[in-house]
Amino acid sequence: MNFGVIGYGYWGPNVVRNLANMDGVNVSCIADLTPAARGRAQKACPTARVISSPCELIDSADIDAVAVITPVWTHYELAKAALLKGKHVFVEKPFTSTTAQGQELIEIAEKKNLRIMVDHTFLFTGAVRKIRQLLQEGTLGKLFYYDSTRVNLGLFQHDINVLWDLAPHDLSIMDYLLEASPEALVATGQKHLNGHEDVAFMTLYFPDSVIAHINVNWLSPVKIRTTLIGGEKKMLVWNDLEADEKVKVYDRGVDIKSREGLYELLVSYRSGDMWSPQVEQVEALRQELTYFVECIESNRDPHNDGHAGLRVVRMLEAATESLSQKGTLVSL
Numbered sequence: 309m310n311f312g313v314i315g316y317g318y319w320g321p322n323v324v325r326n327l328a329n330m331d332g333v334n335v336s337c338i339a340d341l342t343p344a345a346r347g348r349a350q351k352a353c354p355t356a357r358v359i360s361s362p363c364e365l366i367d368s369a370d371i372d373a374v375a376v377i378t379p380v381w382t383h384y385e386l387a388k389a390a391l392l393k394g395k396h397v398f399v400e401k402p403f404t405s406t407t408a409q410g411q412e413l414i415e416i417a418e419k420k421n422l423r424i425m426v427d428h429t430f431l432f433t434g435a436v437r438k439i440r441q442l443l444q445e446g447t448l449g450k451l452f453y454y455d456s457t458r459v460n461l462g463l464f465q466h467d468i469n470v471l472w473d474l475a476p477h478d479l480s481i482m483d484y485l486l487e488a489s490p491e492a493l494v495a496t497g498q499k500h501l502n503g504h505e506d507v508a509f510m511t512l513y514f515p516d517s518v519i520a521h522i523n524v525n526w527l528s529p530v531k532i533r534t535t536l537i538g539g540e541k542k543m544l545v546w547n548d549l550e551a552d553e554k555v556k557v558y559d560r561g562v563d564i565k566s567r568e569g570l571y572e573l574l575v576s577y578r579s580g581d582m583w584s585p586q587v588e589q590v591e592a593l594r595q596e597l598t599y600f601v602e603c604i605e606s607n608r609d610p611h612n613d614g615h616a617g618l619r620v621v622r623m624l625e626a627a628t629e630s631l632s633q634k635g636t637l638v639s640l
């Protein structure tokens with residue numbers, strides 16, 4: 309299968325490296341607007357044709373699939389051009405800048421029987437797969453909350469705010485783990501340095517009293533990637549920066565023994581064992597791209613398809629609306 313990769317900035321090299329190391333896959337062309345990026349691409353992938361024009365890449369008859377690894381505002385145009393030329397598309401997160409754009413891309417792909425995969429990389433990490441397994445097995449019991457902190461210093465994006473940059477990770481993880489869509493959300497944030505919000509908070513209300521909170525920040529002195537997931541039976545902590553024991557499950561909680569009036573409420577705190585399940589150590593992007601090729605070959609849509617990408621964009625759009633009104637509740 310011949311791939312063309314558009315965009316060889318920060319993330320593009322990871323996509324190219326993984327594709328180039330896969331059996332049966334060939335990176336036949338790389339396009340980037342800047343000479344410096346093209347120089348790096350040619351050095352890293354000497355067998356690929358390295359060019360400046362994304363249109364020329366998309367027009368190439370030998371290319372079966374196009375990976376779009378460019379800034380968000382370019383995703384729609386490049387992905388649309390590739391789909392119209394009959395190419396399968398792997399596109400970075402967030403899928404598009406608007407839901408209307410995402411919908412249009414899905415329609416084109418469906419009409420032409422082409423696959424779209426949105427790069428929701430975290431879904432392919434050992435930690436998220438393990439957490440999904442624990443939730444599906446009912447280990448945590450009824451879910452209460454999802455609370456994530458994803459903060460670090462920089463990397464500032466020029467075209468988007470911190471919500472559009474970092475929150476897609478949590479929104480796609482929640483979409484995958486909770487298998488439910490939020491009913492409403494609230495987003496707040498503030499701009500300090502370059503005209504885009506660099507600190508933001510998002511609260512999402514899901515059915516069955518499940519609540520989620522996301523804290524994203526480009527101005528944090530330290531890097532934190534910690535998610536708490538609380539359930540009625542057990543709670544877990546996922547610290548993605550831990551080398552081992554990324555996921556810890558705590559047999560902790562609160563048991564209410566009696567509900568016969570406020571003053572007779574018997575509350576007991578459960579404080580049992582903590583254990584750390586085995587988490588597969590794999591390069592998520594490699595798993596994801598392998599799955600993309602399998603989906604193309606077997607003519608089936610991946611779980612992180614255009615619809616999954618669109619659900620994330622819908623939440624980001626609603627968050628943008630809430631943010632612009634200093635945190636009003638927006639229904640979804």
Ligand SMILES: NC(=O)c1ccc[n+]([C@@H]2O[C@H](COP(=O)([O-])OP(=O)(O)OC[C@H]3O[C@@H](n4cnc5c(N)ncnc54)[C@H](O)[C@@H]3O)[C@@H](O)[C@H]2O)c1
Nearest residue numbers: 315316317318319340341342345362377378380400401429
């Ligand atoms: N999945 C992940 O974990 C992850 C991580 C980082 C970035 N990303 C996503 O990857 C995308 C790119 O981010 P980045 O950090 O690599 O950006 P970047 O600015 O470092 O690189 C983008 C590259 O695309 C090139 N480019 C821009 N427009 C182009 C066009 N029309 N044709 C050809 N080349 C073009 C630029 O010259 C640049 O080299 C974004 O959507 C971002 O959200 C995803």
